[in-house]
Amino acid sequence: MKTKVTLPKPAPRLALVALTVIALAAVAWQGLVMYQDREDDAQRDAAVAVARDQVLDLTTLDSESIDDKLEAMGKRLSGDFKRQFDGFADTFADVVADDNIRATGEVKSVAVDQFDGESAVVLVATSAEVAHGKSDKTTAKDYRVRVELDRKGDDWLITGMEFVA
Template identity: 30%
Template sequence: MGLVWALAAVAAVVLTLLGVKGADLYQSRQDSARDAEVLDVTKDVVAGLVSLDYKRSKADLDRISSVATGAFQQQFGQLSASFAQVLASGEVRSTGAVKEAGIVRADDDSAQVLAAVSSVVKNTEAPDGQQRVYRMLVDLEKHGDDWKVGNVEFVS
């Protein structure tokens, strides 16, 4: 009978350890999926911020506004009309991309991402374009199933 209890105790310990490892693996997969989504949203938003065309400024600005929240949404809303005018008066066309992005911190409700971005900006003063490089610190917040941008800060 003692051997049966010992085997049962060993089996219970093994099953407990497997359960803990399984839970750790599940959480790790959940965190990886969340992190990938955070990076995808950040790359899309940041690329959108540096890819603008005066001919489609309303659509570009609406696209950015749709993923904004909080302070960023408020600031963007206040500036978008004048920003559209600046784009039009300078005939600004900018195309850009995120070169690298890394998560500074992330949990299930918020995240912060640092992104290295480059763009080529063409306008009436630089018709051949000028290369520009930025580093942006992006704060994201989870709203339902979607990640929204709460703040964008240009950092050096």
């Protein structure tokens, strides 16, 4: 006895092909979305790291390392903000040295206020133990800093900073 093989009718076969194409497109789209999310997370993390480092350098000071701190801070800046920073960096270094300021900062928390892949606003909460002159007595200071950044190629550069309440 021979078994007769019958092929599906064209309509069900066409529906199966269409469903397969739709399923593959959905998987590809989901993969693209996941890749973009990972890229956004990486860029957001990079912007946060720059803001965090800048605020930590600003709140961790002593006369012996001030020139290195200012150099590191200056490399993270761009535009008008960099020109302003370059204009007062020497005066800032002189004040730290003349007043024998010693400060040890600690970043308490960081939050991304705005992010679009090309620019970001990061809020950094920090505290510092600050001593002046010959005294070893420190005073605790708390700061909240708003840091504005723009993406330049693979780097995030700071275009503005301000202390906020």
